[in-house]
Amino acid sequence: MAAPDMLDTVGERPGALARVRAGAAPFLRNRAFVTGAVLFGFIVFATAATPLLTDAAPNELSIRDRFQPPSLQFLLGTDNLGRDMLARVLYGARLSLGIGLSVVLINALLGVALGALAGYYSRLDDILMRIADALMAFPAVLLAIGIAAALGPSAVTAVVALSVVYVPRTARVVRSSVLVVRELDFVQAARAGGATDLRILRRHVLPNCLAPLIVQLSFVFAYAVLSEAVLSFLGLGAPPTVPSWGILISEGRAYLREAPWLTIVPGIAIAITALGLNLLGDGLRDVLDPRMKVEQG
C-alpha cells in the first residue's frame, strides 16, 4: 500500500508545485489582490506576533505616563490611565478580528447550508427567501443594533447580531449560483447515475459555487469588522475591560481635545483591515469570477 503511494507523491511533486505556481500567477498579477493581501497580512501578522512586538500589557496602568503623545518610548502614545496604546491596539485586534472571523465562519456554514437548500429544493426556496428578504429589508447596521440591544452587551452578542444580518446575504449569493449549477449537464448526469441529493450537492454543485462564496466572505469579513466597531461604540459589543478597536475609539472620544491619537489610531487599524479585505475581495472576484459584479451593503 505504502509503496505506490510514495511513488505517486514523488512522481507528482514537481508537477504539483508547478501547478500551484501556475494557479497562483493570475492572483499575483492582480494588483488589488496583492495590495489587499499585503495590508490584511500585515494586520494578521501583527495580531499573531503581538508578544514579540511589544512588552507592554494592554491594561497595565502607569499614571505618571498618562496622555503621552506618540514618541519613541510609546510608539502610539498612552491613554488617560497611562496605558500603552500600541499594546491596546494590538491586543484589541484579537477581539476585532476574532469577532469578524467568527461571523465569517458562521456565514460559511449557515449561508452555504441555507443557500444550498433554497437553491436546490424549490419548495423551500420560497419560504427561505421571503425570510431573507424581510431580514435584508432592515438596514444592516440597524438590525444588528436592534438585536444586540436586546441580547445585552457581549462579544457573543456581536457575533450573533452580525450573523443574523449577513447570513441571509451570503445565503442569497450561494442560492443564486446553486440555481445555475443545478441545471448543468453534469448534475443531470450525476442524478441519472443514481447519486443522492446530498452527494450531488456536496460533490457536484457546491464546489462550483465556491468562487462567489469566497468573494462574498471576504466582504462579510470587512463589514463585520466595521460593524463590530459600531456596536462597540454604542456600548453593545464586548465589555470595556477587553479593548476592541470600537471600544478604543469610543474611550478616546472623551479626550478628543487633549489626546486625539487615542481616537485616530484604532480607526486607522480598522481602516487598514477593511481596506485590505475589500481589496482582497475585489481581486478574488476579478480572478475567480470576472462576470460577477457585486455591489451590496
Next chain:
Amino acid sequence: MIGYTLNRLLQAIPVLFLVSLFAFGIIYLIPGDAATVIGGPTATAADLEQIRRNLGLDQPFHVQILTFYTNLFQGDLGRSLLLGIPVTEALIQRSPITVGIAIYSLAITIVFGLITGIVAALNHNKWLDQAATLFALVGVSLPNFWLALVMIVIFSVYLGWLPTGGYVPFTEDPVGWLRTTTMPAVALALLQAGLLTRITRSTMLEVLGQDYIRTARAKGLSEWQVIGQHALANVMMPVVTVMGLILSVLLSGSIIIETIFGVPGIGALMGNAIMSRDYPMVQGGLFFITAALLLLNIVIDVLYTWLDPRIRVKGGD
C-alpha cells in the same frame, strides 16, 4: 404603470408583515426577565410589576401579539419608556431633522460620486482613474463615526471653523443649519459616495463603448455634448437603482452620527433608546425606519420603470 405600482405594493405586504414580526420579537431576545433588565438593579417588585403591565408582558403570548398588531394598524407603536410619549409621536417629531440631513448628505453623495466616477471613466487607467478608485475603496473601508470624530478634531478643535455639535433649525437660521449639519452630512456621505463612484465609473465605461456615443462623436458633437447629454442620461439609471441602498446606509448611519454630533433627529432618538434600554422605542424605530425604506424603494422602482422605457415595454417585471 399603475398595475406595476400596485403589484409592487402587494409584494411588499408579506415582507412588511415579517419585518413587523421581527421587530415585535426583539423583546423576546432579552435574556431572562425583560422587566428586570429594563428596570435595572434598583427596581422594586412594584416597579417591575408596573413595567410588565405597561409593556403587556403579564399577558399570554397570543394576547401580546394580537394587541401589538391591533395597535400597529392604528399607527400605535407603544409608548416610549424614556420620554413617556407615544413612539410614533416621537418619531414623527424628530423625522424632519433626519430627513433634512439625509437630503443634504444625498446631494453631496450624488454630486461627488457622479463627478469622481465620470472623471475616473474618462481618464480610464490613468492616475486620475486610480485616485478615484482608491478614494472609492477607502470610502467604503472607513468607519464613518471615526471619520466624524477626526473631522471634529480637525475642523472644530484645531481650525475652529465649525461647532463640535448641536443643531440649529433651517427655518430659524439657514447659516447656522449649514454650520451644524455639514460635518454630519459629509460623514454620512463618504461611504455612499465611494459606492456611487464605483458604480458610475463602471457604467460610464460601458456607456462610452456604445454605438450611439460613437455616432454622436462622428456627427461632430462637442465632447461636452457627448458626455454631458448622451452619456450622462444613461449613467443616471444605475444611480437610481442604488438609491435604495444608499438611503438605507444613510438612515442606519444616522444613529451613531447624530449621537456624536448631538443632532436631535431619529438617529439620536434611537441611540438614546438603545443606551437606556427603551425597548418600545427601539422596536418602533426599527419598524418605522424599515417600513419607510420599503416604501421609498417602491417609489424608486416605479420611478425607474418610468424613466427607463426599455423596462416599461417589457411590462415592468
